[in-house]
Amino acid sequence: MFHPDFQRGFRANLPIAFSVAAYGSVLGVLAAQNQIGWLVLLVMDLFIFAGSAQFVMVDMWSSPLPVGEMVVGVAVINLRYLLIGASLEPVFKSKSIRHKAAVMHLVADENWAITMAAQRRGAASSEFLLGGGCCLLLAWCLGTMTGHQLGSFIRHPEALALDFAFTAVFTALTIGLWRGPKDLAPWITAAVLAVSAEALLPGKWYIVVGGVGGALVPAVRSLIQEPRRNHRQAKEEPHALN
Template sequence: MSDIISIQNASISTSMYRGAMANIPLAVSAVTYGGVLGVLSAQKGVTWAEMSAMNVLMFAGSAQFVMVDMWQAPLSVMAVAMAVFIINLRYLLIGASLHPVFAGHSLWRKALLMHLVADENWAVTIAEHRKNGTNPYFLFGGGLLLLCAWSCGTLGGNLLGSFITQPEKYALDFAFVAVFAALTLSLWRGRNDGLPWAAAIVLALVSEKFLPGKWYIVIGGVGGAMVAGVIEYLRLQKR
């Protein structure tokens, strides 16, 4: 029995290590744009302790950027909560896409390991699963590394915020955009993705123009997923 447990623990450790190694380039980027968020948070009056709590309890970069942007007196807790809720609705799609990775695992394990899902380690895990197959511990290992990198960046930027008053002057604000552009291209599987991607882009652009807040993220994501679902359904019907 002890031998079986040892083998299982070794397998978990190996998966976490592989996940962490696969996310090293993204972790370096996370430190950079995390530093930008840290600088912005200091200028908004967010304390080091508040930023630490935000990192651990929320751990959602885009939502944290929105939250910090809205951080001003008097702080409207309801408005902030609604904005964060809307921008994090994309995790419904992310969670659904991870179903094959979590297949066979208990609900409590899914809830525990999913807390450290970020856009970056999600994209790396999905790409790895398509190539070689993987498990939730690969995802979790990448999440732990990203949490450490993100915390180093945000907390360092928060502490140095008074010295860097214009992060855009050094193009640090572009790091966030560059990372997500690279992640998007890594998920491209060929021309069959063209129509769903085009639908998501068009819906997101139109929604951003006519709707307030961050609804364009949800609408673009859901719309693209629905188009992909319809295409897959029609393909199966032809068989």
């Protein structure tokens, strides 16, 4: 019934699916605490299917909804998918546009990472990627819906530090992206800019200011240090993107 690669992809993502479900249950609890209905949460799970972005949306959810701010926030958090999508080009070699359009929706950080690891061993395909995506989608929906049920029973969220859950989960996620000492200068820049911008600017612009400002540090550094080498590389390797 399912493509063998789909089944392999599904199984390869099972271990991480447990932590995805657990992490999803935290989102569910926070959503219930913030008066977001289960149906809205399920629509997010199925059609946005991006953990960090959904946490940000749940955190920003208030009445009246800041529509523009939230969409910009989601766009900024999910900018990385542009690179993730580009890196999957070899996995989708010679597949139809319809197949690409269908499978890409279920690309998350986890099944992407597992697929890229399998790709290095020559064992990846878009069906493998899709199998992983379906596994994660199932875990994500089960986790968030369970959390949402539990969340409506919690009377004193501050006694359980739930107001700190958002900060804690993003701190942990951020550390997962640490690439070593070369990140020190950009990260300090990002933190300082974000804290200053939050105090000075309205809304959630501090995310853009801090994030872009921090990422400009290594970009400017590479521009200053090796302008000639960069120029030559860009000319000699026109397909060096991946």
